[in-house]
Amino acid sequence: MLYLAQVHKNEFLEQYQLRLLARQETDDLWAIIPEEAFILLGKGNTMCEKLLVLVELSPTGDIERLEDATNWVLYLVRAYLSTGITPDFLQEEAERAEHWRQALTLQNQDLARRSLELEARREQIQALEESLKKDRNSFHKEERAES
Secondary structure (H helix, E strand, O other): OEEEEEEEEEOOOOEEEEEEEEEEEEOOEEEEOOOOOEEEOOOOOOOOOOOEEEEEEOOOOOEEEEEEOHHHHHHHHHHHHOOOOOHHHHHHHHHHHHHHHHHHHHHHHHHHHHHHHHHHHHHHHHHHHHHHHHHHHHHHHHHHHHO
């Protein structure tokens, strides 16, 4: 699993560690890790303090890949922040989409109601037509009987 982490020096153990900041859930979704979670890098591994890194961990928690996150952060800036896509903008778009969804649901319900009303009216017209046919047939039978 892929994580965004920051390098810290553990003064007590005199070695560097990674503080996990966020976890990739899907290609386009990351979750912030609210609690402090650290992974020791082991003695002999020296890195710049406060450096942001992308770290891929195995299911057992072993580091499989570790890379500087600079290019990834720059990609995010280019892809989202340089075009004005901010969290507020995304929230507004999500709210607009929700309003559209609700409006479409109401329109769909209205159309379904109208369709049911039309079907009921069609059935009433058919019943009236049948009744008229019966009345007409009865009338013609009575005319013939009188003649």
